Amino acid sequence: MKFRTRAIHVGNEPCPQTGAVVPPIYLASTFMQHEAGKWRDFDYSRSGNPTRSCFEHTISELEGGAGAMAFATGMAATTCVMAMLKSGDHVLCGSDIYGGTYRLLHKVSNRAGIETSLADSTDSVAFAKAIQPNTKLVWIESPGNPRMTITDIAACAKIAHDAGALLGVDNTFATPVLTRPIELGADIVMHSATKYIGGHSDIMGGVLVANTKELYDELYFVANATGAIMSPLESYLCSRGLKTLELRVREQSKTALLLAEWLDTHPRVACVRYPGLPTHPGHDLAAKQMEGGFGAMMSFDLDGSFDDTKRVVESTKLFHLAVSLGAVESLIEQPASMSHASYDAADRAKHGITDGMIRLSVGLEDFEDLRDDLTQAIG
Numbered sequence: 001m002k003f004r005t006r007a008i009h010v011g012n013e014p015c016p017q018t019g020a021v022v023p024p025i026y027l028a029s030t031f032m033q034h035e036a037g038k039w040r041d042f043d044y045s046r047s048g049n050p051t052r053s054c055f056e057h058t059i060s061e062l063e064g065g066a067g068a069m070a071f072a073t074g075m076a077a078t079t080c081v082m083a084m085l086k087s088g089d090h091v092l093c094g095s096d097i098y099g100g101t102y103r104l105l106h107k108v109s110n111r112a113g114i115e116t117s118l119a120d121s122t123d124s125v126a127f128a129k130a131i132q133p134n135t136k137l138v139w140i141e142s143p144g145n146p147r148m149t150i151t152d153i154a155a156c157a158k159i160a161h162d163a164g165a166l167l168g169v170d171n172t173f174a175t176p177v178l179t180r181p182i183e184l185g186a187d188i189v190m191h192s193a194t195k196y197i198g199g200h201s202d203i204m205g206g207v208l209v210a211n212t213k214e215l216y217d218e219l220y221f222v223a224n225a226t227g228a229i230m231s232p233l234e235s236y237l238c239s240r241g242l243k244t245l246e247l248r249v250r251e252q253s254k255t256a257l258l259l260a261e262w263l264d265t266h267p268r269v270a271c272v273r274y275p276g277l278p279t280h281p282g283h284d285l286a287a288k289q290m291e292g293g294f295g296a297m298m299s300f301d302l303d304g305s306f307d308d309t310k311r312v313v314e315s316t317k318l319f320h321l322a323v324s325l326g327a328v329e330s331l332i333e334q335p336a337s338m339s340h341a342s343y344d345a346a347d348r349a350k351h352g353i354t355d356g357m358i359r360l361s362v363g364l365e366d367f368e369d370l371r372d373d374l375t376q377a378i379g
């Protein structure tokens with residue numbers, strides 16, 4: 001079965017008792033047992049819940065994994081991976097990453113003695129050199145955030161595995177519609193389900209997908225022990241979101257490409273970062289690694305100061321000024337003051353997050369309406 005068919009049918013079997021074509025939302029926190037000490041499929045909803053299981057089943061299937069776990073937020077999912085590590089371990093992380101992941105690694109995981117270094121994951125040779133004898137995890141995003149860099153996932157899998165480390169890929173931007181990291185050698189796929197999976201700016205959620213049963217069991221142990229699980233209602237909304245994921249991502253990607261091409265010719269725009277543009281340094285790799293589209297995220301540099309940029313992001317009418325991404329409504333933001341404010345200023349400068357940078361999450365609105373909105377805002 002093709003992706004969009006599986007997204008609708010796998011994990012969404014009609015209820016055997018009533019025939020309901022949408023599985024019910026199970027709110028129960030606990031499940032009655034037949035016998036003491038002999039568990040049925042479910043015992044307690046932190047450990048497992050039927051509604052959550054449905055969503056986990058679908059997303060694991062779509063990513064090609066051996067099992068998935070759903071969390072309260074994307075950061076809870078990432079925290080679960082970091083909680084598998086121990087004092088003295090090292091995480092090698094791409095430098096174009098989510099601001100919250102930077103904060104978790106540099107300001108929380110470090111307290112437990114876990115060491116992190118950032119390196120440019122688009123340069124496989126330099127990235128491999130940043131491996132240390134104690135590297136246990138390599139963590140990347142492609143496309144990266146907010147510079148939209150493209151990282152060779154298969155090359156990173158080799159770098160990690162040669163060092164005896166695991167490769168984790170934050171696949172929030174690409175979604176399994178465009179990129180399936182496990183097929184490219186990744187061990188763990190992470191999602192902020194708050195973004196494209198939910199797709200409507202109305203839930204928070206996170207996902208981990210493991211490539212083997214053993215790794216799933218290890219992660220599940222930590223997930224169950226730490227308890228940051230996804231609620232039944234959010235699980236239901238994520239299952240529902242997955243059914244239209246392919247349609248949304250494909251359509252939003254088409255509009256994003258049109259906007260990127262248009263911005264690229266705008267006299268006030270100094271540079272557009274969108275992997276679908278042939279001038280993007282990662283374009284060829286993206287064409288290989290992303291299937292049938294380049295995603296709906298982009299950033300561009302305005303030919304102007306911090307304050308000019310601030311004015312532009314504050315003057316759009318359709319694009320809402322907000323962090324987050326991946327929903328049906330388009331969003332605009334200034335990474336330096338918003339999504340990446342948690343980076344130290346020196347790290348922002350070092351990793352190319354400029355004051356004039358604007359990030360767009362392109363939604364499902366009409367291209368011409370979005371273009372006209374940017375036209376009036378940029379001036």
Ligand SMILES: *Cc1c(COP(=O)(O)O)cnc(C)c1O
Pocket residue numbers: 073074075076098100101141145170172173191192193194195204205206324325
């Ligand atoms: C939003 C986001 C996260 C964090 O997810 P939350 O659901 O906000 O906790 C992680 N990675 C990326 C790429 C994101 O966009």
